[in-house]
Amino acid sequence: MRKRNYKHVVFDIDGTLIDTEEAILQSLKDTVWEMLHRDVERRELKFALGIPGAAALRKLGIADTKRANDRWNKHLLKYKSRIRLFEGVPELLDNLEANGYGLGIVTSKTRNEYMADFAVPFGLSDCFGAVICVENAARPKPSPDPLLAYLDASGMNARDVIYIGDTIYDSQCAQNAGVDFGFAAWGSAETQGVLADYIFKRPVDVLFAVGR
Numbered sequence: 001m002r003k004r005n006y007k008h009v010v011f012d013i014d015g016t017l018i019d020t021e022e023a024i025l026q027s028l029k030d031t032v033w034e035m036l037h038r039d040v041e042r043r044e045l046k047f048a049l050g051i052p053g054a055a056a057l058r059k060l061g062i063a064d065t066k067r068a069n070d071r072w073n074k075h076l077l078k079y080k081s082r083i084r085l086f087e088g089v090p091e092l093l094d095n096l097e098a099n100g101y102g103l104g105i106v107t108s109k110t111r112n113e114y115m116a117d118f119a120v121p122f123g124l125s126d127c128f129g130a131v132i133c134v135e136n137a138a139r140p141k142p143s144p145d146p147l148l149a150y151l152d153a154s155g156m157n158a159r160d161v162i163y164i165g166d167t168i169y170d171s172q173c174a175q176n177a178g179v180d181f182g183f184a185a186w187g188s189a190e191t192q193g194v195l196a197d198y199i200f201k202r203p204v205d206v207l208f209a210v211g212r
Contacts, residue, residue: 004180006210008102008129008156010147012165013109013118015049016184017089020117023079024049030075032060035068050167051141052108052134073113085122086186088203093127095207104154105131106146106163106173130154142172147179162210168194182206 014020025042032040040060048056053072054065062068096103107114111133119125130153137145147163150156158178163170166184171194174181183196186203198209 006162007160008104008154009096010104010106010150010161010163012170013107015166015187016164018083018085019187020083023076023082026079027072027075031068031072034071035062050108050169092203092206103128104150106150108134108140110134141169144173144176147173147177171195
């Protein structure tokens with residue numbers, strides 16, 4: 001595995017740092033039933049992983065995305081106990097921080113969702129410098145805008161950064177921004193069709209690629 005002299009390691013959240021797939025898809029299934037009275041199989045909703053909630057709801061034919069997103073967040077509360085940090089993630093973040101890397105976030109969550117779903121429950125907000133949420137970029141992933149906003153906020157060049165995520169949207173965002181991409185294969189994500197500079201089977205594998 002080749003090494004690059006990265007200065008910042010930037011992460012997606014859902015499916016990368018925390019295991020949220022079951023909670024997100026089940027709560028979305030509940031939302032679709034409530035809003036459209038349609039019983040949709042969870043596997044048919046996997047497209048929603050990694051894109052903003054409003055975009056996923058529009059794809060499902062829901063016009064009132066604000067109300068539906070509020071309902072989705074309410075349903076998500078029922079499944080909060082199923083959300084957890086992936087094994088090895090705390091140790092990875094500690095190691096990267098101890099070795100002088102800047103840590104960042106680029107997520108399709110809103111700022112409120114970032115705080116409520118991740119920063120507060122897991123107490124990790126102090127680990128990260130620049131945090132780019134969906135409202136901080138003109139266009140969401142797979143557009144390069146979120147990562148370009150990160151580069152601007154952090155003062156980094158594209159070659160200084162590696163972005164780690166678990167969806168094709170993450171990969172395309174990185175490609176479009178000229179940033180190296182590491183695929184987080186430690187969750188349930190499928191690598192088929194996803195272009196990546198690295199495929200990481202475990203969080204610790206990130207250290208072998210970027211460790212000093």
